[in-house]
Amino acid sequence: MAKQNPGPVPEFKYTPGERLKVTDEMKIAYEEDGFVLVRGLFTQPEIDKLEHAVNLGHVMKHAIALTDGKGGKLSMVLWNHPGNDYTGLFGRCRRVVDTTEELLGGEVYHYHTKLNMKEKGKVGGFEWHQDYGYWYKNGLLFPNLLSVFIAIDKCDKENGCLKVLRGSHKLGRLDHVRIGSQNGADPDRLEECKKVLEEFYVELKPGDGIFFHCNVLHASDQNWSDRKRWVLIPCYNRMDNDSYVDHHHARATKLHKVDDSALMDCQEFEDLSGKWFMDPSEDKTIVAKKVNEDVPSENENAKQ
Numbered sequence: 001m002a003k004q005n006p007g008p009v010p011e012f013k014y015t016p017g018e019r020l021k022v023t024d025e026m027k028i029a030y031e032e033d034g035f036v037l038v039r040g041l042f043t044q045p046e047i048d049k050l051e052h053a054v055n056l057g058h059v060m061k062h063a064i065a066l067t068d069g070k071g072g073k074l075s076m077v078l079w080n081h082p083g084n085d086y087t088g089l090f091g092r093c094r095r096v097v098d099t100t101e102e103l104l105g106g107e108v109y110h111y112h113t114k115l116n117m118k119e120k121g122k123v124g125g126f127e128w129h130q131d132y133g134y135w136y137k138n139g140l141l142f143p144n145l146l147s148v149f150i151a152i153d154k155c156d157k158e159n160g161c162l163k164v165l166r167g168s169h170k171l172g173r174l175d176h177v178r179i180g181s182q183n184g185a186d187p188d189r190l191e192e193c194k195k196v197l198e199e200f201y202v203e204l205k206p207g208d209g210i211f212f213h214c215n216v217l218h219a220s221d222q223n224w225s226d227r228k229r230w231v232l233i234p235c236y237n238r239m240d241n242d243s244y245v246d247h248h249h250a251r252a253t254k255l256h257k258v259d260d261s262a263l264m265d266c267q268e269f270e271d272l273s274g275k276w277f278m279d280p281s282e283d284k285t286i287v288a289k290k291v292n293e294d295v296p297s298e299n300e301n302a303k304q
Ligand SMILES: O=C(O)CCC(=O)C(=O)O
Pocket: 114, 116, 126, 131, 160, 161, 162, 218, 219, 220, 231, 233
């Protein structure tokens, strides 16, 4: 079968101070490619303030260590509810949530947010997978979820940017297998998918974002550069697709949106109440550890 050539990836732009309007072109991109790339989704001052918030340490102390299938290390902070502090506003602001609701076709709730940190001089990548490959196991009947991948640092091939198989959401959910310590898509099938679908490196500047369907096959390489690569990834589920089991992510919960201007107005960095951070010592459904905990390396790995 010949490789599909769907033409250049469409790019959209957010204009600060204006509503992010979901155009027909954006909806077509989501339907055809499984993702919508928005340049300048957040401004540099908003991103700088996010780094400041994380560097204060209150959020960072919840970091957990992960390894990839090749022994590379990275770390992640994960919270299930956005809360009222600055870091949570990225998952509550209208340019993200209204857009998500239009793309998913209904009211959504915050499923969780991940802060994925690949440090410079350290390595760590993500195997090819679909998020619904493992979210399925959380009792979610329909693939009515998406993630918004927001660059805090410049993300490029050298520091392990996101890469996606364009149109792979149309494959439906693939079987996933343990690859090293992560859940990865069935390797034989993945190779066949790569023969017919375009592999697209999602190179982003700080503040750029990509909304992507939960069945899009995606991965990222290890970071061998001398630059860190931090990204924030709020994830959403449609309200009418609540899980039928309690599990380690949020059940349907009213999402209180804020205006886009709330980010620059916010001065709350310390009150993290209600966020419900992932703690591997309390969560038996994952295999991970808190950063700096001394546990055997085979227990270091997690995939949500
Ligand atoms: O941070 C990345 O590069 C990819 C993250 C990812 O695939 C995930 O968290 O599911």
